[in-house]
Amino acid sequence: MKNLFFPIFASFFSLSVVAQEYMIAQPKVSSFKNPASTGATAGSYRIGTKVKLLEKSAYGKFLKVSQEKGATGWVTTAQVVPFDKPTPKDISLNIARNYNNRPKEDGAANVEVENWLNSLKTDKTLSPIEQTEVEFYRLVTIQRIARSIPLGTNQLKSWVDGHKKEVYFTDFGNAGHFLNGELLWKLESTVPANDPLKERIAYTGSQLETGGECEGYWVCVLERALSKSGEYLKRHPKGKNANALVQSVLEEFKYLDPEEVKSYDAADQKLAKKSTNDWKNILGKTADSANKKQLIALLNKF
Known part of the structure; x- marks a missing residue:
């Protein structure tokens, strides 16, 4: 029995020690000399710092912890996570x-x-x-x-x-x-x-x-949207956020007038046309919806 009891006791003791170790879960955590969130400070800890539990406050809201070659003081349970x-x-x-x-x-x-x-x-x-x-x-x-x-x-x-x-x-x-x-x-x-x-x-x-x-300038508006929502839709045409992004692009575009492009110089008209074609190619691979239909209809006006 003695030989059996010792390893069981040793294992239990080891688990107890591990349970007394914590890691700081937030940046710039101040520790206090007393179990409180204000008052005289005992030092501070960086996120990811490993500390040992020394004592718990009466209601368990505060923990007194120590860092090897560092501060010893009180922190809240929300500022640490156990080594579990x-x-x-x-x-x-x-x-x-x-x-x-x-x-x-x-x-x-x-x-x-x-x-x-x-x-x-x-x-x-x-x-x-x-x-x-x-x-x-x-x-x-x-x-x-x-x-x-x-x-x-x-x-x-x-x-x-x-x-x-x-x-x-x-x-x-x-x-x-x-x-x-x-x-x-x-x-x-x-x-x-x-x-x-x-x-x-x-x-x-x-x-x-x-x-x-962009201030409503179509060349900028189209290219910026392509680099954000358009890039998502190109990579994830059936992604879980695809329909929401099609709707958001429609909301952004529908208050601008495609006719304004006709007043741009030839180079910018060409850029706007290329971007609208890129958009239609991207939308062609997304799921059908009323928003998609409206967006394509708007792009066809360029």
């Missing part, structure tokens, strides 16, 4: 997914998140599709950071300087910093056709806020 998954990778992916669903808007906080996602990408236990998923979250985070930078300021200048391949700036119309949307389409093209992540990335690309302003 098979591997640290699974816990990190869960944190990344949850944060992407409910992100903070603060630019500095999202810089911290992007740095963590960059480090997560180096985890060699990630599968290729998991690596792509993490990169997707990183690109979305970059857009969030870029859009948080106030116009006419040097806020996050060093970050911008380090992201010239990912971010562009425009000072007219919808001005500011933006993610280069082409990066999302390139990423989408690497995902297998049967993986739901492929359509998800494409839909995000179709909804990406972009800089500049």
Whole structure:
């Protein structure tokens, strides 16, 4: 019995220790000297930091945690997740997914998140599709950071300087910093056709806020729509968001007059004609609907 009892006890003890470990699930988490969300601070933790549980508050809302060679203090249960998954990778992916669903808007906080996602990408236990998923979250985070930078300021200048391949700036119309949307389409093209992540990335690309302003000029309006909703429909003509995007394009186009194209110079008339033909080719592969019929009828007026 002694020989049997010892391994069972050892196994139980091991599980108890694992249960006492947590990972910080949010950026810029402050810990406090007392079990509260205000007052004297004991330090701070970055997203993805591994901590150990020392104590729980009376009603379990606050946890006293410690970081090896770091701060010891109280945090809320909402700011951490327990090590209840098979591997640290699974816990990190869960944190990344949850944060992407409910992100903070603060630019500095999202810089911290992007740095963590960059480090997560180096985890060699990630599968290729998991690596792509993490990169997707990183690109979305970059857009969030870029859009948080106030116009006419040097806020996050060093970050911008380090992201010239990912971010562009425009000072007219919808001005500011933006993610280069082409990066999302390139990423989408690497995902297998049967993986739901492929359509998800494409839909995000179709909804990406972009800089500049078309001011009703058809050449710009048509090309911009092609680069967003049109790109989604070209890649996912029967996708779950296809009908909604056809409707949104119709809503955008129907208040503009195709007759205006006749006043454009020959080169722009040619560009507008090419774009309308591209649109009709794309729509030809989508499911039939009343919105599709109206949109094609409008395009036939060019």
